[in-house]
Amino acid sequence: MAIKIIKEKCIGCGRCAELCPETFRLGEDGKSMVINEQNRDCAERAADHCPVEAIVVE
Numbered sequence: 001m002a003i004k005i006i007k008e009k010c011i012g013c014g015r016c017a018e019l020c021p022e023t024f025r026l027g028e029d030g031k032s033m034v035i036n037e038q039n040r041d042c043a044e045r046a047a048d049h050c051p052v053e054a055i056v057v058e
């Protein structure tokens with residue numbers, strides 16, 4: 001299992017970090033990063049809400 005951010009797509013809106021603060025955080029580059037891969041359900045929800053489809057849950 002892997003949760004990934006496609007950095008080239010991420011616009012740094014912060015929605016994923018709001019929905020799943022245990023899983024995503026905005027990094028110093030202003031883009032989301034994965035900090036924990038345990039909560040796959042939340043990551044899938046965040047992927048559904050990402051406006052640019054930058055979250056991949058494999």
Ligand code: SF4
Pocket residue numbers: 005009010011012013014015016017031032049050051052053054055
């Ligand atoms: S919801 Fe999508 S665009 Fe917004 S910060 Fe997260 S990965 Fe980036």
